Structures are given as C-alpha cells and as structure tokens.
Amino acid sequence: MAPSAQSLPTSVSDEKYANVKWEELGFGFYRTDSMYVAKCKHGESFQEGKIVPYADLQISPCSAVLNYGQGLYEGLKAYRTEDGRIMLFRPDQNALRLQSGAHRLCMPCPSVDQFVSAVKQVVLANKKWIPPPGRGTLYLRSVLFGSGPILGSFPVSEYTFTMFACPVGRYHSDNAGLNLKIEDKFRRAFPGGTGGVKSITNYSPVWITVAEAKAQGFSDVLFLDAATGKNVEELYASNVFIVKGNVVSTPEISGTILPGITRKCIIELTRDFGYKVEERVVPVEDLLDAEEVFCSGTAAIVTTIASVTFKDKKTGFKTGDKTLAAKLFATLTDIQLGRVEDKNGWTVEIDRCHQCETLKL
Amino acid sequence: MAPSAQSLPTSVSDEKYANVKWEELGFGFYRTDSMYVAKCKHGESFQEGKIVPYADLQISPCSAVLNYGQGLYEGLKAYRTEDGRIMLFRPDQNALRLQSGAHRLCMPCPSVDQFVSAVKQVVLANKKWIPPPGRGTLYLRSVLFGSGPILGSFPVSEYTFTMFACPVGRYHSDNAGLNLKIEDKFRRAFPGGTGGVKSITNYSPVWITVAEAKAQGFSDVLFLDAATGKNVEELYASNVFIVKGNVVSTPEISGTILPGITRKCIIELTRDFGYKVEERVVPVEDLLDAEEVFCSGTAAIVTTIASVTFKDKKTGFKTGDKTLAAKLFATLTDIQLGRVEDKNGWTVEIDRCHQCETLKL
Ligand SMILES: Cc1ncc(COP(=O)(O)O)c(C=O)c1O
Numbered sequence: 001m002a003p004s005a006q007s008l009p010t011s012v013s014d015e016k017y018a019n020v021k022w023e024e025l026g027f028g029f030y031r032t033d034s035m036y037v038a039k040c041k042h043g044e045s046f047q048e049g050k051i052v053p054y055a056d057l058q059i060s061p062c063s064a065v066l067n068y069g070q071g072l073y074e075g076l077k078a079y080r081t082e083d084g085r086i087m088l089f090r091p092d093q094n095a096l097r098l099q100s101g102a103h104r105l106c107m108p109c110p111s112v113d114q115f116v117s118a119v120k121q122v123v124l125a126n127k128k129w130i131p132p133p134g135r136g137t138l139y140l141r142s143v144l145f146g147s148g149p150i151l152g153s154f155p156v157s158e159y160t161f162t163m164f165a166c167p168v169g170r171y172h173s174d175n176a177g178l179n180l181k182i183e184d185k186f187r188r189a190f191p192g193g194t195g196g197v198k199s200i201t202n203y204s205p206v207w208i209t210v211a212e213a214k215a216q217g218f219s220d221v222l223f224l225d226a227a228t229g230k231n232v233e234e235l236y237a238s239n240v241f242i243v244k245g246n247v248v249s250t251p252e253i254s255g256t257i258l259p260g261i262t263r264k265c266i267i268e269l270t271r272d273f274g275y276k277v278e279e280r281v282v283p284v285e286d287l288l289d290a291e292e293v294f295c296s297g298t299a300a301i302v303t304t305i306a307s308v309t310f311k312d313k314k315t316g317f318k319t320g321d322k323t324l325a326a327k328l329f330a331t332l333t334d335i336q337l338g339r340v341e342d343k344n345g346w347t348v349e350i351d352r353c354h355q356c357e358t359l360k361l
Numbered sequence: 362m363a364p365s366a367q368s369l370p371t372s373v374s375d376e377k378y379a380n381v382k383w384e385e386l387g388f389g390f391y392r393t394d395s396m397y398v399a400k401c402k403h404g405e406s407f408q409e410g411k412i413v414p415y416a417d418l419q420i421s422p423c424s425a426v427l428n429y430g431q432g433l434y435e436g437l438k439a440y441r442t443e444d445g446r447i448m449l450f451r452p453d454q455n456a457l458r459l460q461s462g463a464h465r466l467c468m469p470c471p472s473v474d475q476f477v478s479a480v481k482q483v484v485l486a487n488k489k490w491i492p493p494p495g496r497g498t499l500y501l502r503s504v505l506f507g508s509g510p511i512l513g514s515f516p517v518s519e520y521t522f523t524m525f526a527c528p529v530g531r532y533h534s535d536n537a538g539l540n541l542k543i544e545d546k547f548r549r550a551f552p553g554g555t556g557g558v559k560s561i562t563n564y565s566p567v568w569i570t571v572a573e574a575k576a577q578g579f580s581d582v583l584f585l586d587a588a589t590g591k592n593v594e595e596l597y598a599s600n601v602f603i604v605k606g607n608v609v610s611t612p613e614i615s616g617t618i619l620p621g622i623t624r625k626c627i628i629e630l631t632r633d634f635g636y637k638v639e640e641r642v643v644p645v646e647d648l649l650d651a652e653e654v655f656c657s658g659t660a661a662i663v664t665t666i667a668s669v670t671f672k673d674k675k676t677g678f679k680t681g682d683k684t685l686a687a688k689l690f691a692t693l694t695d696i697q698l699g700r701v702e703d704k705n706g707w708t709v710e711i712d713r714c715h716q717c718e719t720l721k722l
C-alpha cells in the first residue's frame with residue numbers, strides 16, 4: 001500500500017545491476033525480465049515449467065479464475081548479502097501453504113521441490129533486479145489459478161502456476177509506527193470460509209475499507225472476527241501481536257487468519273528471548289490494554305503499531321528503539337540478510353556453480 | 362453443474378444455425394464466434410467497446426484480478442421465439458447489479474446503456490448459436506475485472522469488461538426435482554462480505570463442498586447463514602423459496618444473498634397468483650416444515666426441490682405438475698419466449714433493420 005514505484009528515476013547502470021534508483025524503491029509493481037510458467041491438465045500433476053520473458057498471460061475469458069475467483073498467491077523475498085550471496089527465507093513454507101490452499105480451492109499444486117526450484121530460477125533470471133544489500137529485496141510473487149474454461153460443470157480442465165519478480169523497498173512508509181483503523185463493519189474472513197489460506201478471494205473484497213482508511217490518513221486496517229465482531233484477527237496482509245509485561249499474544253490459527261510464515265518465526269524468536277507466547281482469542285479490549293503492538297509479514301517484516309483507532313477513539317502504544325518489535329526486526333533481518341548465523345535453518349542460499357553458472361537445484 | 366457440453370456431437374448445419382446437436386445441449390462451456398471487449402483506465406469512464414473474434418485475453422501476471430480476485434460476473438440469456446424474434450430478459454437488471462458490485466469492489470463500470478448495447482451486439486454477432494425455440498438459449502456471460510498490474514499500492518490502472526456467449530440447455534439435469542444437501546460447515550457469505558453482489562470471490566471458495574455433494578449424489582448445496590448457521594440463504598447459484606399454504610417465503614436481501622433477478626420476478630408473479638409473499642429470515646426448521654420448495658435463477662429458471670438432507674436426515678417435498686414451481690416455470694418461460702403478452706415490460710426484443718441488417722441500439 002506504499003506509493004507506487006512504477007516511475008522510479010534511474011541512476012545505477014552496469015552489468016550487475018538493473019537501471020534502478022534503489023534509494024527510492026517503494027513497494028509496488030516494477031516490471032522485470034523473466035517469469036516462470038507451468039501448466040497442468042486436470043487429473044495430471046504439475047511438470048517442470050519454463051522461464052520465459054515477462055509478458056502478459058493468455059487467459060480464456062471463461063477461465064475459472066476470471067469467472068469464479070479460483071486462485072491463490074504467495075509472496076516471498078530474495079536478499080543480497082554483504083558478501084555477495086543470494087538468500088531465500090523459508091521458501092518451503094510458502095510451498096506448503098500453497099498446497100493447503102490448493103486443497104481448499106480444489107486445485108492441483110506444484111510440489112515443494114518444484115516451487116522452490118521455480119523461486120531459484122526466477123531469482124537467477126532476474127538477478128540484476130535484486131537490490132544491493134540493505135537497499136531492498138527482490139519480491140517473488142507466484143499465482144496458481146484455474147486457467148481452463150468452465151461454465152456450470154466441473155472439473156476445470158487446466159491450471160497455471162506462474163511466478164514473477166519485483167524489486168521492492170519498504171511496505172509501510174510510516175517510519176514512526178503504523179496508525180491503524182479497527183474496522184467495525186467489513187470483515188475479512190469467516191468460519192467456513194477461506195481466511196486460512198492465501199486465496200485471491202480474500203483481498204479485493206476489503207479494498208473498499210482499506211482505501212477509505214488510507215484516505216482518512218490511516219496506515220492500514222485491523223480486522224475483527226466475523227462471527228462475533230469482538231476479537232482481533234489481522235491486518236490487510238500481516239499478522240498482529242500484542243505485548244503486555246512478559247506475555248506476547250497473537251490470534252490463534254483457527255481458519256480465519258492467514259498462518260503467516262513471519263508469524264511463526266516471531267513466535268519462536270520471542271520464546272527464545274524469554275517471553276511467554278500465547279496463541280489465543282485476542283479480544284479488542286486486550287489489544288487496547290497492551291503496552292506494545294506490532295504486525296508481521298513478508299512485506300511488513302516486523303512493524304511497530306503506534307496507535308489503533310476503534311469507534312473514533314485512538315489508543316497509543318510504545319514505539320521506538322526499546323520495543324520488542326525493534327529487537328525482533330533487527331534479529332530477523334540479521335538472519336535474512338546473512339549477517340548472523342542462522343541457527344534455525346531458515347535461510348536457503350541460492351547455489352550456482354561459479355564455473356559454469358549452472359544452478360544447483 | 363450439469364455435465365459438460367464441450368464435446369457435443371453436431372448435426373444441423375446451415376446458414377441460420379451453427380453446427381450443433383441441439384437436443385443434446387447441456388449447461389457448459391461452448392466456444393462461439395465473437396465476444397465484446399471494452400477497457401477503461403483508472404479515473405476514466407468505460408467507452409464503447411468492440412466485437413472481436415472469440416479468443417484468449419492478454420492479462421498481466423500482476424493484474425488485480427489474478428492476484429486479488431477483483432472481478433464480477435453477470436449472466437443472462439437470449440431466447441429465440443417461435444415467430445423468429447430474439448428476446449432478452451431484463452438485461453437492465455443485470456447492468457444495475459453489475460454497478461452495485463463494481464461499487465463494492467472499487468471498480469468503474471459500464472453504464473446501463475453500454476451494458477445492454479453490449480448484450481445486443483454479442484447476441485447478433487453469435488446469432489447462429491442461439492438454439493431453435495424451445496431447444497435451449499444463448500447464455501451471455503460478462504466479466505468486469507481489474508486488469509492493470511497492482512502490487513501493494515492502489516489504484517489499479519486499468520479495468521476490462523468482456524462478454525461472450527454460449528448456447529446452453531438445462532442447468533440442473535434432475536427432472537424429478539433437485540435433491541439438496543444442506544451444508545453445515547462451509548459458508549458462502551457473511552455480513553460485511555460480498556455475498557450481496559456477484560463477485561467472483563463468492564464462487565470457487567465453495568467448490569469444495571459443492572463437489573463433495575455432487576459426488577455423494579446430491580444435485581446442489583443449500584447454504585446457511587455464516588453468523589448463526591441457523592437460517593437458509595441460497596443455493597450455489599440460485600435463490601430459494603418455500604411454500605406453506607397460501608404463504609411463500611424467501612430469505613430477505615440483507616447483504617449475504619444475491620438479489621436474483623428471477624427471484625424478483627417470482628415475487629411479483631406469486632403475488633399476482635394471490636399468494637402472500639414474505640421476504641424474511643427463514644430458519645431451517647421452516648424449510649423442513651414447508652409443503653413445497655423451489656429455487657430460481659437465470660440458469661435454473663424455476664426448479665422444484667424434491668428433498669433436502671440436513672445432518673444426514675432427508676426431508677421430501679411436493680413435486681410435479683400441480684406445484685407452484687411448475688406454474689411459475691410455465692408462466693415465466695411463456696413470457697421469456699414471447700408466447701404470451703409481457704404485461705410487466707420484462708422482455709426486450711433485439712431490433713435490427715431488416716433492410717440493412719444494422720442493429721438499432
Ligand atoms: C492476510 C495476510 N496475513 C498475514 C500475512 C503474513 O504472512 P507471511 O508472514 O507469510 O508473509 C499475509 C502475507 O502476505 C497476508 O496476506
């Protein structure tokens with residue numbers, strides 16, 4: 001939701017880097033060189049796809065995705081380290097989440113190995129678009145969707161899995177912490193729905209309120225549960241945590257919030273720091289009563305929440321260097337950027353033979 | 362959900378008609394000659410589009426529809442009358458419903474006149490695909506979607522409106538009445554969601570249960586409300602009515618069910634027949650206690666429901682010639698096919714100059 005980066009001025013230009021003014025990179029669409037495409041017929045399995053020049057896809061007007069929203073996406077990042085390596089962060093987790101979503105939306109899915117291999121190929125094919133260390137990351141977006149025509153009758157005859165790359169900077173541009181609006185009318189997800197998977201159907205239905213909140217000067221929206229309207233769920237595209245004393249709480253995974261990969265890491269890191277972590281129902285009152293609040297996500301990493309506004313009443317929280325969020329941000333990015341030892345085995349280095357430039361998958 | 366009609370055997374072939382074995386027509390995708398496409402940039406209005414040969418659309422991998430499900434569809438039918446006229450049924454109502462959906466999903470929308478003009482153009486361009494009178498209809502499917510790339514930041518730069526045509530036969534193949542499964546876990550829509558508009562995001566999320574029900578031998582699924590799980594909402598793609606004595610009841614329009622155009626007609630016709638019609642909350646118990654149950658939709662027209670199965674218990678209802686459903690079906694199709702006078706002004710004849718073949722829009 002940061003300002004668009006489509007018209008970035010350019011400065012650097014050499015073989016190693018694309019012609020991008022990295023300092024000005026936001027979080028937006030930026031066209032790069034190559035993408036990955038694989039197709040699969042009904043009843044078959046996904047085979048190895050192909051790296052092709054980035055271009056529009058040819059899609060049937062009667063396709064399942066255009067007519068009935070049958071699609072899932074995933075997002076992850078590739079990082080350049082100070083010493084010139086290229087790292088991925090837990091790509092297997094995205095692959096697994098895509099699989100659970102594919103089951104929910106009745107689609108076949110690439111295997112974990114196929115997914116991770118696709119990520120590596122897309123990163124290498126767009127290597128010069130990976131920002132210099134500390135200046136940003138290469139965001140990898142994949143979409144799995146029903147591409148075959150369907151009207152009335154099942155099954156969908158064809159599925160497509162595609163992945164492309166965009167260099168990105170910060171997701172939220174509010175440096176001093178986010179100011180959230182707690183949404184009291186529109187809901188993001190509901191029990192028996194698709195909130196627990198990264199279905200494309202969870203996103204545009206809430207644009208109406210996200211757009212309104214932005215227009216009112218808020219950074220993002222915090223959604224409440226549809227069943228009772230009393231409990232905190234998550235932001236538009238990140239999970240939420242509240243801190244009180246030595247206890248860190250976050251909404252439990254029960255089918256209405258996305259099981260964030262960053263969320264999972266935060267839980268582990270916070271326990272390592274000595275906090276007690278509770279995954280549970282989080283009533284709005286508990287949030288309003290917290291000392292510190294932050295959100296987590298691939299795009300948001302760990303971002304402090306400075307305030308929430310609920311029914312026109314604004315409540316502020318602790319921000320700055322001394323927050324748990326600041327400590328988590330530093331720890332997580334140190335691991336992601338290869339600045340410290342990765343004791344959890346979260347990072348995956350993209351490994352190429354330096355002799356022949358062939359990717360070791 | 363009827364068996365696919367993709368591999369229809371062909372028999373008739375002349376100038377007036379395409380090469381289709383009309384007797385065997387089901388409800389499925391069937392490729393025809395021409396489609397309509399119009400595009401609109403952010404901040405502008407839809408201009409008149411173009412009739413082009415039916416073909417795949419070129420869509421950005423980063424488009425709003427593929428990544429965030431920003432899309433709406435509409436469906437209506439063109440009918441050939443015994444005396445050779447071509448009729449549409451309340452196309453303005455589809456145009457209006459598309460507008461309300463476009464507002465909900467933050468999209469610009471063609472005007473009512475543009476929509477109706479597009480319908481007429483698509484019908485005439487595919488005229489030979491309109492089945493002979495009584496053998497089926499030409500189904501017009503339109504999709505409005507965010508086609509511009511978007512990542513993180515608003516707005517979407519481009520929107521596309523497209524419409525194509527398929528000859529179709531019966532939607533439900535169960536002649537003796539539908540056998541429905543009342544779904545007790547998955548929900549279709551929820552307060553604060555998109556159930557009240559024809560958002561593509563409402564459909565694939567429930568395929569998992571519709572597919573299971575079909576595999577179990579059911580004709581379709583009846584959904585309950587997400588808030589309480591106690592009240593009847595609608596089928597996968599049709600509205601539901603229950604009859605007891607002189608009272609006909611149907612779930613009220615409160616944002617979680619689609620305001621069906623057929624539903625609206627049924628309400629008027631039923632009142633004309635002398636019934637009392639109640640739009641209200643319909644608890645499952647009321648349904649189980651009904652004498653007769655039927656569903657309505659553009660595809661389903663009016664279809665008798667022979668039974669519902671709730672928590673493994675099956676309840677049967679009145680079927681056959683003497684039902685209100687049978688009377689409504691006959692009355693409605695007589696109007697749609699131009700066999701009786703249309704006192705309500707629901708039908709629109711496609712008017713061409715017989716001299717120069719030009720469409721009078
Ligand atoms: C709705 C929602 N919640 C949470 C997240 C955070 O998940 P992750 O940490 O895996 O990026 C996302 C991520 O993109 C999301 O879309």
Ligand SMILES: Cc1ncc(COP(=O)(O)O)c(C=O)c1O
Pocket residue numbers: 436595596597598599600619620621622623624657658659660
């Ligand atoms: C969910 C749903 N309910 C009801 C209907 C019936 O609406 P209409 O009578 O306008 O076709 C549809 C139509 O297609 C639908 O998708």
